[in-house]
Amino acid sequence: MSESDILLDIRALELRYGAAVAVRDISLSVKRGQLVAVIGNNGAGKSSMVRGATGLVRPCGGQVLFKGEDTTRLSADRKVARGLVMVPEGRLLFPDQSVEDNLILGAYAHGGLTSERSKATLEKVLSLFPRLKERLPQQAGSMSGGEQQMLAIARGLMAEPELLIIDELSLGLAPKIVDQLMRVLADLNAAGLTILLVEQLASYALAIADHAYVIANGRVARHGPSADLARDPEVMEAFLGKKKKAAA
Numbered sequence: 001m002s003e004s005d006i007l008l009d010i011r012a013l014e015l016r017y018g019a020a021v022a023v024r025d026i027s028l029s030v031k032r033g034q035l036v037a038v039i040g041n042n043g044a045g046k047s048s049m050v051r052g053a054t055g056l057v058r059p060c061g062g063q064v065l066f067k068g069e070d071t072t073r074l075s076a077d078r079k080v081a082r083g084l085v086m087v088p089e090g091r092l093l094f095p096d097q098s099v100e101d102n103l104i105l106g107a108y109a110h111g112g113l114t115s116e117r118s119k120a121t122l123e124k125v126l127s128l129f130p131r132l133k134e135r136l137p138q139q140a141g142s143m144s145g146g147e148q149q150m151l152a153i154a155r156g157l158m159a160e161p162e163l164l165i166i167d168e169l170s171l172g173l174a175p176k177i178v179d180q181l182m183r184v185l186a187d188l189n190a191a192g193l194t195i196l197l198v199e200q201l202a203s204y205a206l207a208i209a210d211h212a213y214v215i216a217n218g219r220v221a222r223h224g225p226s227a228d229l230a231r232d233p234e235v236m237e238a239f240l241g242k243k244k245k246a247a248a
Contacts, residue, residue: 005031007194008065009030009066010027010029012062013027013059013062014061015051022045024218025219028223034195035189038212041216045215046200047168053165055071056088085163086165087152088167093151097140098138099151102151103122106157121158125158128157129150145173146177166185166195166198179204197209209226214229
């Protein structure tokens, strides 16, 4: 993998909350065009890692390179302007605002909907999520959890990301909705969008990802092609609910 192929390069990242170490020496990379999964149990450090990478929390060590630029100390809004966009855990919509207003806020880095470019982006986004088109005037907080997650992803797409990071897509959603949203991510990736998917439900993430990292206790425990990790006995037991076969 050449340096120019790497879109996101996290090097020896360390992050603390007071005296508590949340992320310890994590290194990972995302190649342009990939769909990379980060899996691990609750409290493993997955969300802390992406908060540090996107500028929501200031790392206390390591580097975050995006398109070859050291963005470690940049604020979240400056990273969004460069194309590094996150769909946060819990969605964090503006519940009292309309669906349309939430989408417009996603386009703020490009001047809202004042430009023809953003209007065209909105049309593309609504074609992916036709249900949102039907609900543009509706308050975001009055929609179902699945519809709110669709809106959170759509809002991220309105920022025209080069890399879209999605933190815990499945949180609180029924399996049928998770399946639907995972298919949307796979289609977006097939169309050329680079995605970093942080997900506790490993079976869903590994099914659509090219490469995956397993995070445990704030560190990278292992990584490799997703298909290989899905067959790894320890990964199967820890994250997929499948027991290792007993030795003969």
